[in-house]
Amino acid sequence: MMPKHAKEMGILKEHLGKHQLKFTRQRELILDAFLKQEHITAEAMYHQLARKDPHLGLATIYRTLNLFCEAGLAQARHFGTQTQYDNISHKGHHDHLICTGCGKIVEFENCDIERLQEEVASQNGFTIQTHRLELYGLCSRCRH
Amino acid sequence: MMPKHAKEMGILKEHLGKHQLKFTRQRELILDAFLKQEHITAEAMYHQLARKDPHLGLATIYRTLNLFCEAGLAQARHFGTQTQYDNISHKGHHDHLICTGCGKIVEFENCDIERLQEEVASQNGFTIQTHRLELYGLCSRCRH
DNA sequence: TTGAAATTGATAAACTGTATCAAAAAGGAT
DNA sequence: ATCCTTTTTGATACAGTTTATCAATTTCAA
Structure with missing residues (x-):
């Protein structure tokens, strides 16, 4: 049977090999947990993995998630006061309309905007x- | 003569009135300094205002900038390890291209994207x- | 002018993420 | 399997940013 996350595990091992880094039980455990979610914080993962390995340190989680970023498996984003580590292999991206009056959030997707974003990016290399x-704005109800 | 920032001052006073908050010398001073820039951190403003009022506390700056956010005059944006407070009355709104490799930030503006955003918004009321x-992506140097 | 309520300044505390370092583990050579 | 060098780990100290605390001060409506 095919092991879970074989492709990402391969990417990680290739990165480790290229940089004289080692494959450890902790890195495998954290990668496995990371790939099951769209995005997660180090703190959340710390608590989540505490049951599987009570001695896994928070510093190791941070170090490993940053390693995933370098390997191209994850991406760090500052969200609120915390850093979210996004699972890059997850494709379905959506944007948000947020009402500053009532807090309502509407998700949307717009291909034209995405295309223009690509354009701007390539113009800047x-x-x-x-x-x-x-x-951010007011929804129809809050406008009145 | 028209006082500087009369419109924003009005917005602030209206917000204060609605919430039983008071108009203070510090709030006026900070608003005045804030409106002169496109975006600033609390720490930067603290140093900037130290000459005008050496006893103005850093906590007051934070409190006041957060108040501006609630009044709709500012917007907080977490950037790296610090919080940037954006002046939203500033029309030349610029967006950011951020290199995940080296952290380089390029500002840009794109009218077509802005127009499409308006379209999406109005479609949703x-x-x-x-x-x-x-x-977020890689700049030309980091791609290689 | 008075007095209740809000604000300020100074600083302690909280929070997130990184640096340090001795002990442990990985993995190639033997 | 054992040895040996290098890397990694876990525990915790530390650094940087933002918030909480609280006595003294200021605001502003009566």
Whole structure:
């Protein structure tokens, strides 16, 4: 049977090999947990993994998630006061309309905007990995 | 002669009135300094205002900038390890291209994207007050 | 002018993430 | 399997940013 997350495990091992780093039980455990979610914080993962390995340290989680970023498996984003580590292999990206009156959030997707984003990026020599678009305003109910 | 920032001062006073808050010398001073810039951190403003009022406390700056956010005059954006307070009355809103490799930030503006955002918003019955667009990727140097 | 309520400044505390370092583990050579 | 060098780990100290605390001060309506 095919092991879970074989592709990502391969990417990680290749990165480790190229940089004289070692494959450890902790890195395997954290990768496995990481790939099951769209995004997670170090703190959340710490508590989540505490049951499987009570001695796994928080510093190790941070170090490993940062390692995943370097390997191209994850991406760090500052959200609120914490850092979210996004699972890059997860594709379905959506943007948000947020009502500043009542807090209502509407998700949307717009291909034209995405295309223009690519355009802007390439004009500046960038290759986009992901993006974040939030529109803040008043919904029809709160406008009155 | 028209006082500087009369409109924003009015918005602030209205907010204060609605919430039983008071108009103070410090709030006026901080608003005045805030409106002169596109975005600033609390720490930067603290140093900037130290000459005008050496006894102005850092906590007051934080409290006041957060108050501006609640009044709709500012918007907090977490950038790296610090919080940037954006002046949303500033029309030339700029978005950011952020390199996940080296952290380089390129500012840009794109009218077509803004127009499409308006379109999406109105389709959903929203009136946009402000927005946030961040594109994450690799700059030309980091791609190699 | 008075007095209740809000604000301020100074600083302690909380929070997130990184640095340190002795002990343990990995993995190639033997 | 054993040895040996290098890397990693876990525990915790530390650094940087933001918030909480609280006595003294200021605001503003009566």
